[in-house]
Amino acid sequence: xxLSKRLSAIxxxxxxxxxxxxxxxxxxxxPIYLYKLNKIKKAIATDINKGxxxxxxxxIMSHQxxxxxxxxxxxxxxxxxxxxxxxxxxxxxxxxxxxxxxxKRPEIVENIDRLIIQPQLDQNEVRKYLHSINHKIINExxxxxxxxxxxxxxxxxxxxxxxxEIFYLYSKIxxxxxxxxxxxxxxxxxxxxxxxxxxxxHPLTEHTLRRKKExxxxxxxxxxxxxxx
Numbered sequence: 297x298x299l300s301k302r303l304s305a306i307x308x309x310x311x312x313x314x315x316x317x318x319x320x321x322x323x324x325x326x327p328i329y330l331y332k333l334n335k336i337k338k339a340i341a342t343d344i345n346k347g348x349x350x351x352x353x354x355x356i357m358s359h360q361x362x363x364x365x366x367x368x369x370x371x372x373x374x375x376x377x378x379x380x381x382x383x384x385x386x387x388x389x390x391x392x393x394x395x396x397x398x399x400k401r402p403e404i405v406e407n408i409d410r411l412i413i414q415p416q417l418d419q420n421e422v423r424k425y426l427h428s429i430n431h432k433i434i435n436e437x438x439x440x441x442x443x444x445x446x447x448x449x450x451x452x453x454x455x456x457x458x459x460x461e462i463f464y465l466y467s468k469i470x471x472x473x474x475x476x477x478x479x480x481x482x483x484x485x486x487x488x489x490x491x492x493x494x495x496x497x498h499p500l501t502e503h504t505l506r507r508k509k510e511x512x513x514x515x516x517x518x519x520x521x522x523x524x525x
Contacts, residue, residue: 297329297359301441302414302448306387309412309435309450313337314383317376319397320344324352324365326385331361339365342375372397373404382409387448391418395425405429411451419447420464432456436469438477445481466521479525486518 299307303326310316314336318327321341330336341356343349349369356365368375373384384405386394394415398405405411411431415422426433432454439446447467458468470478493511496504 297325297332299325299329301439302387302446303329305437305439305446305448306385306412306414307333307335308437309410309448310335310383310385311410314410315381316340316383316385317342317373317381318385318387319372320387320389321352321367322348322388324355324367326387327365328355328359328361331364332359336364338381340368340376340381341365342368342370344369344371373401376401376404378403379407383412384408384410385412387412387414389416391415391422394422398425398429402429409452412448413451414446414448419449419467422449423458423464423467426451427457430455433469436467438467438470438475438481440477440480445477462517462520465517471521471524474525479522482518482522482525486515486522489515489518 307326307329310330312335315338316327316330316336317340318324319342321327321343324341327336327339327341331339341352343352346369349367353367356362356367386397394413411426413422423433426449430453431451433449433451433456435450437448439448449467458464463471466478466482489511493508493515496508496511
């Protein structure tokens with residue numbers, strides 16, 4: 297089985313012999329892949345929608361993986377019991393939705409060894425939330441695939457707080473790694489924001505002036521990150 301770059305990167309974050317919950321599993325490609333690598337001892341593949349979960353069940357059966365991978369229909373972490381998995385994967389959804397899912401079952405999250413998160417939006421808010429629940433971000437990856445950027449972060453229990461807002465915006469770990477994909481992303485952001493700025497110059501209403509200041513700050517932040525890369 298060949299995974300997308302995004303799912304392969306997520307798979308690389310899963311500890312050896314983990315018990316995982318793949319929340320919003322879709323077609324269960326990730327747990328099946330991990331099963332075929334003998335990397336997991338157990339998986340719970342969940343989805344809120346019946347259609348994708350039925351496809352997941354069929355895929356699991358076709359790979360003879362039903363002894364290891366169980367499917368459950370339900371929302372977020374609500375289908376999990378305490379201490380039945382040690383790793384939770386939340387991928388392919390908005391950052392604020394991920395935060396909301398984690399907030400609803402703190403007793404589950406408290407006992408997890410590792411969270412693996414791939415937020416589509418609001419990555420900075422996710423990083424802040426992880427720190428607020430005493431989770432340390434141990435690794436991040438930035439994947440470019442099909443003209444999109446995917447931010448993947450892993451966290452474990454531990455106290456941590458970044459001393460610069462820019463680290464929450466663009467990932468302290470990726471900046472320190474001098475990640476080439478991050479550099480590519482930042483260069484595109486600068487170009488995009490400068491183009492927006494040019495279009496905002498006329499007419500200068502109160503709204504456009506406010507927006508202009510926001511864009512100018514984004515450019516300054518990106519240029520600061522670029523100096524470190």
